[in-house]
Amino acid sequence: MGRSPESNLPIYHSLGRVPRKRHVAFRKDDGSLHYEELVGNQGFTGPSSLLYHLRLPTAVKAVRPIRGLGWVAEPERVVRHRHFRTSGLTTGPSAVLDRVPLLFNSEVALSMARPRKEDPFHYRNGQGDEVVYVVEGRGVLESSFGELDYQAGDYVVVPRGVLHRWRLAEGPFRFLVIESAGPVRTPKRYRNEHGQLTEMAPFSERDVRRPSRLVVHDDPRDHAVVVKSGNRLVEMTLAHHPFDVVGWDGFYYPWAISIHDFEARVGRVHLPPPVHQVFEGDGFVVCSFVPRPYDFDPQAVPAPYSHQNVMSDEVLFYANSEFMSRRGIEFGSITLHPDGLPHGPQPGRTEESIGARETNELAVMVDTFRPLLVSRDATGIEDPGYHLSWLEA
Numbered sequence: 001m002g003r004s005p006e007s008n009l010p011i012y013h014s015l016g017r018v019p020r021k022r023h024v025a026f027r028k029d030d031g032s033l034h035y036e037e038l039v040g041n042q043g044f045t046g047p048s049s050l051l052y053h054l055r056l057p058t059a060v061k062a063v064r065p066i067r068g069l070g071w072v073a074e075p076e077r078v079v080r081h082r083h084f085r086t087s088g089l090t091t092g093p094s095a096v097l098d099r100v101p102l103l104f105n106s107e108v109a110l111s112m113a114r115p116r117k118e119d120p121f122h123y124r125n126g127q128g129d130e131v132v133y134v135v136e137g138r139g140v141l142e143s144s145f146g147e148l149d150y151q152a153g154d155y156v157v158v159p160r161g162v163l164h165r166w167r168l169a170e171g172p173f174r175f176l177v178i179e180s181a182g183p184v185r186t187p188k189r190y191r192n193e194h195g196q197l198t199e200m201a202p203f204s205e206r207d208v209r210r211p212s213r214l215v216v217h218d219d220p221r222d223h224a225v226v227v228k229s230g231n232r233l234v235e236m237t238l239a240h241h242p243f244d245v246v247g248w249d250g251f252y253y254p255w256a257i258s259i260h261d262f263e264a265r266v267g268r269v270h271l272p273p274p275v276h277q278v279f280e281g282d283g284f285v286v287c288s289f290v291p292r293p294y295d296f297d298p299q300a301v302p303a304p305y306s307h308q309n310v311m312s313d314e315v316l317f318y319a320n321s322e323f324m325s326r327r328g329i330e331f332g333s334i335t336l337h338p339d340g341l342p343h344g345p346q347p348g349r350t351e352e353s354i355g356a357r358e359t360n361e362l363a364v365m366v367d368t369f370r371p372l373l374v375s376r377d378a379t380g381i382e383d384p385g386y387h388l389s390w391l392e393a
């Protein structure tokens, strides 16, 4: 699948001080030069930002391999409806090194982190964009681009190459991490030819939160940076603190949007899942199911009809314990409905939904165009009887 040239956000942003022109001498008070760095993807033609450092961003003193990241799938692909209870998952304390992979293919991977300790290093994912759905917790994502507050319900988009660290203010913390081989972007149909989100989109640029505080660390001590590249982790020792940026501008930076700022679409009769879409990547889409009034025709059936999505695996993460068309799920459940099999509401749910006025469901859906593998870790938290839950009681 070809890569879309449109990635990240078409909003120009700038923090701190930048020189009048690109690529001209930009001096400190003592007369020495700042160090300019371009951060972006797709070479020099994709979205990018220009950063101005106190010290050379390339001043690496040592490089040490940490480990490979070969994710292990269950030995044989099991084709049936699956249910995983992620509240039963235990993870290590790091927000980035202790992610437990759950479902993955070559284009997208879903993993879970339950951080308990702030990392003493900074992290850069060199091979994928990340969308981190904050299930629980509140804190600050610090990056070369400044500080960005996050809280439960936020999708925090961290484009590849952005050096960052998750600061933990108020827990417990639980992150659902969607890692994408291609660039993550807002759906093309929500944007006009200029890249602006149109009046028809379920969110606007005003809902997008960008880094707001630039903290300059003038610190010449060694600093550890962990980089993920080629499915491996390496640690680099930088000769100074990496967040020594006095200013930057451009289109490439981490940003956040809350699921609670997604404006639900409602119709006289049922509208299909694409109206809930919030992101697209290469080979997958992300949708937000949020509290909303139901369809308003008296005879409308708000519950969805059974559907068979050939060439699409459907993953739902239940961000609270309600979901109108499903039973037996709980807060933190993940269901996987693989392609080739029909899925839909369980017995009773369709009848129950008629005449109901509203739903309080909150869920994140990831539909992938290619089959997902289930990790060995996920099989340990599986509800083995889920595929039988459509039988009449």
Ligand SMILES: [Fe+2]
Pocket: 307, 314, 343
């Ligand atoms: Fe579905």
